[in-house]
Amino acid sequence: MRGQETEPVPDVVVSRLPLYLRTLTFLAEEGAEIVSSAKLAGRLGLSPAQIRKDLSHFGEFGKQGSGYQVAYLRQKLQEILHLTRTWDVALVGAGDLGHALAHYGGFIDRGFRISLVFDNNPQKIGREVGGLTVLSTELMKAELRRRQIRVAIIAVPAAAAQKVADELVDAGVSAILNYAPITLNVPAGVNVQYMDPVVHLQHMTYYLEPPAQ
Amino acid sequence: MRGQETEPVPDVVVSRLPLYLRTLTFLAEEGAEIVSSAKLAGRLGLSPAQIRKDLSHFGEFGKQGSGYQVAYLRQKLQEILHLTRTWDVALVGAGDLGHALAHYGGFIDRGFRISLVFDNNPQKIGREVGGLTVLSTELMKAELRRRQIRVAIIAVPAAAAQKVADELVDAGVSAILNYAPITLNVPAGVNVQYMDPVVHLQHMTYYLEPPAQ
Numbered sequence: 104m105r106g107q108e109t110e111p112v113p114d115v116v117v118s119r120l121p122l123y124l125r126t127l128t129f130l131a132e133e134g135a136e137i138v139s140s141a142k143l144a145g146r147l148g149l150s151p152a153q154i155r156k157d158l159s160h161f162g163e164f165g166k167q168g169s170g171y172q173v174a175y176l177r178q179k180l181q182e183i184l185h186l187t188r189t190w191d192v193a194l195v196g197a198g199d200l201g202h203a204l205a206h207y208g209g210f211i212d213r214g215f216r217i218s219l220v221f222d223n224n225p226q227k228i229g230r231e232v233g234g235l236t237v238l239s240t241e242l243m244k245a246e247l248r249r250r251q252i253r254v255a256i257i258a259v260p261a262a263a264a265q266k267v268a269d270e271l272v273d274a275g276v277s278a279i280l281n282y283a284p285i286t287l288n289v290p291a292g293v294n295v296q297y298m299d300p301v302v303h304l305q306h307m308t309y310y311l312e313p314p315a316q
Numbered sequence: 317m318r319g320q321e322t323e324p325v326p327d328v329v330v331s332r333l334p335l336y337l338r339t340l341t342f343l344a345e346e347g348a349e350i351v352s353s354a355k356l357a358g359r360l361g362l363s364p365a366q367i368r369k370d371l372s373h374f375g376e377f378g379k380q381g382s383g384y385q386v387a388y389l390r391q392k393l394q395e396i397l398h399l400t401r402t403w404d405v406a407l408v409g410a411g412d413l414g415h416a417l418a419h420y421g422g423f424i425d426r427g428f429r430i431s432l433v434f435d436n437n438p439q440k441i442g443r444e445v446g447g448l449t450v451l452s453t454e455l456m457k458a459e460l461r462r463r464q465i466r467v468a469i470i471a472v473p474a475a476a477a478q479k480v481a482d483e484l485v486d487a488g489v490s491a492i493l494n495y496a497p498i499t500l501n502v503p504a505g506v507n508v509q510y511m512d513p514v515v516h517l518q519h520m521t522y523y524l525e526p527p528a529q
Contacts, residue, residue, distance in 0.1 A: 114361065121518035129499060148327065185521045192517070203413035204513070208474070209497035213514045214521065253524055254517060261421070278520035280513055284422035286342060294523055296516035300417070300493055301426045303509035304405070304467060305334035307491035308398045308427065310507055311466055 112160045119157055120180055122147055127177040128213075139170040186214035193247055193276070195267050196258035197222040197230070197237045200282055204258060205233025215254070219246060223263075240270070247274035254278045261285045268295075325373045332370055333393055335360055340390040341426075352383040399427035406460055406489070408480050409471035410435040410443070410450045413495055417471060418446030428467070432459060436476075453483070460487035467491045474498045481508075 126146045130138055140151040147154070158164050158176075161183055165171040181187050194204055194217045205217055220232050223240040230237050238246065247255075255276045257264050264283035271279060272293050281287055282298045289295055339359045343351055353364040360367070371377050371389075374396055378384040394400050407417055407430045418430055433445050436453040443450050451459065460468075468489045470477050477496035484492060485506050494500055495511045502508055 117522045118519050120522070121515040124518065125512070125515065183522065184518045185524060186518060190517070190521060190524075198416065199412045199419065200416035203411065203416060206412065207497075207513070209512070209514055213518070215514060215517055254520070256513070278517070278524060280516050280520075284420075294520045296520060298511060298513060298516065299338070299422070300420070300469070300511060301422055301428060302334040302338065303493050303511065304403070304428055304491070305337065305397045305399060305426070306331050307467070307493075307507045307509060308403060309330045309333070309396065311398055311403075311491060 116157045116160055119147075119149075120184055123154070123157075124177060124180040124184065124186075127173050127180065131173050131177060135173050137170045138173055140165065143171065181214070184214075188214070190215050190254050191218035191250060191252055192216065193219045193221065193243070193252045193255040193271070194258060195221045195240065195243070195255060195271070196282075197224070197227045197232050198258065200258040202232055204256060205235065217256075218250070219252065240267070243270055244274040247271070247276060252276060254280075256280045256282070257287075258282045329370045329373055332360075332362075333397055336367070336370075337390060337393040337397065337399075340386050340393065344386050344390060348386050350383045351386055353378065356384065394427070397427075401427070403428050403467050404431035404463060404465055405429065406432045406434065406456070406465045406468040406484070407471060408434045408453065408456070408468060408484070409495075410437070410440045410445050411471065413471040415445055417469060418448065430469075431463070432465065453480070456483055457487040460484070460489060465489060467493075469493045469495070470500075471495045 123143070126143060140154050144151040144154050161179070164176050164179060192215050194201055197220050201220065205220060210216060217233065217235065220235045220237050221240045221243050222228060222237050227237050228239045253276055255271045257267050257279060259267055261283045264281065264285050265287060268279060268287045268289060272289055277293050279287065279289065279293065279295045280298060281295055284299065287295050336356070339356060353367050357364040357367050374392070377389050377392060405428050407414055410433050414433065414435070418433060423429060430446065430448065433448045433450050434453045434456050435441060435450050440450050441452045466489055468484045470480050470492060472480055474496045477494065477498050478500060481492060481500045481502060485502055490506050492500065492502065492506065492508045493511060494508055497512065500508050
């Protein structure tokens with residue numbers, strides 16, 4: 104799909120595709136077979152024009168006036184985002200957050216599977232988390248290379264996160280989801296996304312009137 | 317600040333303000349006093365023009381060619397986002413994720429404090445999490461109203477999340493950060509933000525070439 108354009112698709116457009124996919128999945132579960140760009144837009148808080156423009160980067164997905172076929176568009180988005188396979192994911196950090204992620208039910212049917220869990224705490228190494236045995240971070244580089252893991256989640260304290268990121272990159276990981284509240288320095292070609300609850304809370308307090316203290 | 321315009325600021329602009337604030341905080345910690353829109357843009361992966369346009373909704377924050385004063389712009393963003401006070405936050409769910417959130421160090425100096433923790437599991441009620449005693453969700457409505465809590469985090473399983481959201485809204489909460497992997501139905505005027513790790517992973521796999529399986 105990406106070969107249709109010489110210009111790369113803007114990252115902000117790419118960032119919206121998973122939201123489209125998530126909404127189409129909900130619509131499919133609700134039994135919808137066709138969805139108008141207006142309805143899709145309403146569910147996403149975007150304009151119909153924005154959705155049509157975003158999707159136009161990747162081809163023609165709907166006839167004017169007849170809406171999108173939910174199953175077809177969903178399949179195409181999965182192809183564009185490389186989700187027709189399951190990605191093995193390394194999870195670094197087996198604390199509370201690591202446990203929550205290892206037990207998170209939302210990965211497997213959306214293209215991901217936590218396949219390895221690492222920690223540097225001798226009390227955690229060897230224990231089972233979400234059906235996986237926690238491995239020492241000393242084994243991380245070799246294991247990630249052996250299994251060609253490209254995707255990792257950092258769920259360690261802020262003070263340890265940069266060192267973990269360096270090791271992940273060194274082992275060939277090029278997509279990192281970071282839960283630690285710091286900005287990571289990574290080389291060009293490595294993608295980092297941040298899970299920062301405060302950014303979302305601050306977005307919402309804009310709309311709140313502060314009560315009297 | 318918001319009174320300067322009759323048109324509401326687009327939500328997509330509001331959504332970027334916490335990212336500006338976070339980056340300015342990093343810059344301040346690095347000792348920067350002035351930052352150019354080009355440098356700020358580089359750190360954020362946006363264009364300088366976008367940043368100037370976003371900020372222009374709220375007033376004049378930099379002289380042409382001289383950059384932004386980091387401390388001043390930071391202060392102004394905190395005012396715009398209503399962060400010059402600390403918001404009490406109710407956390408619903410005292411499982412692994414709830415524990416991780418209760419111990420998360422990134423809230424307090426960014427405008428939020430988890431003040432109440434609820435769970436419906438008798439084995440969790442009365443136990444201490446992050447210095448707070450877990451309360452029964454049966455007390456939730458009364459406690460939230462009494463303390464005028466407006467902001468809540470849902471960290472319960474997907475099957476329980478809608479019921480919790482209904483109760484939060486009924487108790488006067490109008491900003492919900494939802495970690496459960498479902499879309500919540502809430503009335504107009506209630507804001508929901510989603511913490512969905514898969515959306516971020518899918519964004520990154522767009523850029524990955526699938527290895528041979």
